[in-house]
Amino acid sequence: MALLVLSAGEEAVSQPALKNVYSGRFLIGAAVNSRQFSGEDKRGAALVMAQFNSITPENNLKWQLIHPQPGKYDFDAADRYVEFGEKNGMVIIGHTLVWHNQTPRWVFEDSTGKPVDRETLLKRMHDHILTVVGRYKGKIKGWDVVNEALNEDGSLRETPWLKIIGEEYLVKAYQFAHEADPDAQLYYNDYSLENAPKREGAIRLIKNLQSAGVHVAAVGTQGHYKMDWPRLDQVDSTIDAFSKLGVKVNITELDIDVVPATQVNRGADLSVNSYHMVKEDVYANGLPDSVQTELANRYEGLFTVFVKHAGEVGRVTFWGVTDGDSWLNWRGRVNYPLLFDRNGKPKPAFDAVVKAGRTR
Numbered sequence: 030m031a032l033l034v035l036s037a038g039e040e041a042v043s044q045p046a047l048k049n050v051y052s053g054r055f056l057i058g059a060a061v062n063s064r065q066f067s068g069e070d071k072r073g074a075a076l077v078m079a080q081f082n083s084i085t086p087e088n089n090l091k092w093q094l095i096h097p098q099p100g101k102y103d104f105d106a107a108d109r110y111v112e113f114g115e116k117n118g119m120v121i122i123g124h125t126l127v128w129h130n131q132t133p134r135w136v137f138e139d140s141t142g143k144p145v146d147r148e149t150l151l152k153r154m155h156d157h158i159l160t161v162v163g164r165y166k167g168k169i170k171g172w173d174v175v176n177e178a179l180n181e182d183g184s185l186r187e188t189p190w191l192k193i194i195g196e197e198y199l200v201k202a203y204q205f206a207h208e209a210d211p212d213a214q215l216y217y218n219d220y221s222l223e224n225a226p227k228r229e230g231a232i233r234l235i236k237n238l239q240s241a242g243v244h245v246a247a248v249g250t251q252g253h254y255k256m257d258w259p260r261l262d263q264v265d266s267t268i269d270a271f272s273k274l275g276v277k278v279n280i281t282e283l284d285i286d287v288v289p290a291t292q293v294n295r296g297a298d299l300s301v302n303s304y305h306m307v308k309e310d311v312y313a314n315g316l317p318d319s320v321q322t323e324l325a326n327r328y329e330g331l332f333t334v335f336v337k338h339a340g341e342v343g344r345v346t347f348w349g350v351t352d353g354d355s356w357l358n359w360r361g362r363v364n365y366p367l368l369f370d371r372n373g374k375p376k377p378a379f380d381a382v383v384k385a386g387r388t389r
């Protein structure tokens with residue numbers, strides 16, 4: 030028999046594939062960056078192709094990248110993202126249309142820097158959504174139309190969208206997205222929905238959209254989790270609560286921050302922050318085996334809940350592929366939030382997720 034020689038990237042193919050382990054239950058997705066979908070990061074691209082059947086762009090469809098200046102769209106990276114998904118037969122997700130972050134200031138201002146009026150902002154929102162959603166009509170399966178509209182207490186966040194347009198900005202955003210692609214699934218995406226006050230706010234938001242005639246296909250609970258938050262019963266009851274509204278639940282940005290949070294409130298004082306950064310970067314030289322095992326157990330627990338709700342969960346998407354790609358390495362922290370290590374090797378957490386998926 031011929032000896033099969035695998036390159037570093039191809040090695041990943043010999044692992045069980047999460048998308049197969051979970052097939053028939055829900056999609057398994059990953060947020061991808063431009064190095065992965067352009068193929069520059071060959072190992073990353075191979076892992077995405079081998080393991081996942083859905084992709085979300087980590088940044089490339091956000092307003093500041095795709096529409097950096099008035100009338101100037103830059104579709105290069107987004108086109109490559111969509112091509113990558115199509116070539117590999119993946120369910121392609123759009124993220125995100127209306128958000129207060131990573132949106133350029135000009136969107137909300139006139140040429141003198143004063144806030145624009147309601148009609149102008151609605152028109153900008155309409156043009157943006159029609160142009161971006163329209164371009165990928167029939168290719169992008171579903172959109173995070175509005176991202177993070179809520180405060181922790183469940184009230185509406187005072188974003189420029191809310192301040193200038195009023196509460197109706199929500200309904201309008203979904204109507205425009207539907208106008209641009211009537212077949213696209215439309216989602217509401219937010220974090221900390223496992224906490225009751227914010228979850229109640231999201232329920233009100235979805236009900237308001239529904240009573241305005243909007244078809245919300247799913248709520249995305251981002252799933253930026255910690256080792257000790259949320260409890261599994263909170264994850265369980267959150268899925269139940271949204272399912273009762275007749276929407277699916279997607280876990281859209283799953284990762285687990287293993288680095289203990291600092292007690293110090295982050296301010297603008299860089300010297301204070303960097304001092305505490307050094308103190309809190311406790312796993313800079315590697316993750317102790319005991320924490321590696323805890324992380325695996327945490328992932329297994331979460332996936333056991335997702336499996337229990339397989340009929341209600343449409344997709345579980347990880348926010349990144351390998352630990353090295355993760356946003357949780359901010360300011361040089363060395364974090365370990367995902368299933369693949371910095372060399373693209375599956376971690377014990379990967380085996381734990383496979384195990385949860387094989388338990389019938």
Ligand code: GLA
Nearest residue numbers: 087124176220251253282356
């Ligand atoms: C939020 C956004 C994502 C991403 C993450 C962190 O969850 O929805 O697009 O920016 O924060 O990087």
